Amino acid sequence: MPEGDTVFRTCARLHEALAGRVLVAAELRWPGLSTSNLVGHTTIEVVPRGKHILQRLDSGWTLHSHLKMEGQWRISRTDKDPTALAARGRVDQRRRERLDRGGRGSDDIRALLVTQEWTATGLRLGMLDLVRTSQEDTIVGHLGPDILSPDFDQQQAIANLSGPVGAALLDQRNLAGIGTMWASESLFLQGIFPWAEAAALDPATLNGVVARARRLMTANLPHAVQTSTGIRREGGNTYVHARSGRPCRRCGTTIRVAQIGPPTRERAMFYCPTCQGGLAPGDDGRPLRPLGSR
Template sequence: MPEGDAVWRTARRLHTELVGQVLQGSDLRVPELATRDLSGRRTIEVVPRGKHLLHRLEGGLTLHSHLRMDGSWKVQGSGARYAAGRRHTTRALLWTAHRVAVGDRLGMLDLVRTRDEDQVVGHLGPDLLDPGFEVAQAVANLMEQPLVPVAEALLDQRNLAGIGTIWASEPLFLHRINPWDPVGKVGAKALGELLVATRTLMVQACRVGRPATTGRTGAGEETWVFGRRGRRCHRCGATVEQGSVGRAPQARVFSYCQGCQGAPADA
């Protein structure tokens, strides 16, 4: 699933290509929006909110989308509209005189009044990539459930928005925190330090265009543990493993090093 940095980059591309441009037409392929026409409206801005995208339009409307596991937004030349329109996975087309934004395999698509955006993103905690990110509020949210495993708490978007399995795995490894340790055991001070470090890594990923936490450039070497299952830990030499937190169907898989972080709670 695209995480906060990937969604930030998507929002930036859409904003750069469409801001100030008048939509010549739209095709929203979900039943609730099939008859809605956004033509004639100018794009005011496209902004991220955690893993969500908010495309604000003239006239006080916001097109909200979430990429879920496989979704994407791409901006192409206007001629691409016809090919994209024939794909059964296309969920949204927005076109100007010269460009077309294609929303493919979108997990969520809603149209709300801009003043009512809280209906779709109001449940989210502080956004790690928001310039005004409130680390104290995010820590307080996490500490409200002190018995929850820290990896599970970090992945709960109600506590803070933008973290997925990459940005749970890498910072926990770097700080040598066992992913199954309860939030209360980790403590507020360590959580604050962890979130500051996580935000720094995510901002860097926004700048370079990909998660790169080790400073290495070889294939499969740019991260410490994420995506490296079965390979040797860069730090201690133990085998990188995968674990999970939460209950099905919300269970989430992440990467860790038992040598550096300790064993699962039930080991």
């Protein structure tokens, strides 16, 4: 699932393409939304809230989307026949065929938003909702402080943390935006055992790991390839994330991966047992094959 900094960049691209522009055609291919008519609506802004995308319209509606595991928004130039599009408010067959030829099959498309200049295509989206802007809290009100917000309330986020610290960082109700990559990398860099109880850690330690995550994510906002090591080459950009079975860059111990979190909401946590204080609960220490090897 994309991290908050990836969603932030997605929102920035959507905002640049759509803000201040009128929708001349639109399709929402989602149960309950397929008859919604957004033609003639103007996008005011596209903003992130943690890992959620909020496209606010001048009509008082917000189009909410979430990428989940496989979703993405793509921006392309609009075919130069906007008159036909505007007349029907739908995407014509020629455009459907061109999208299919570009590897974006119609089965993958969940939303098409067309302006005179740009088209935003939502592919394999995990969530899509249309709500009154005044009622956005029904969709995102459960989220904790947004780690990338200028007014991020770090003390409130830290106060929200409970249970194993790795799982607590991933719980979007505590603080919004951190995913498995930045949780794993931040805990490693701070030398914290992911399964340590948050309540057993002193406030300075919790402050350190949350501040580290925020610094890393903020530093990566301008870049498509995320890095905690300073290297943007594939295979060199992380210390532990996606490196199970490979040697720790610090001590040479084999990096391990284990599930963390409550049942039905488990997530992968990568860690170094030497640098971070031991094996995960239930990890028998057996040799691991490097991730991606055969």
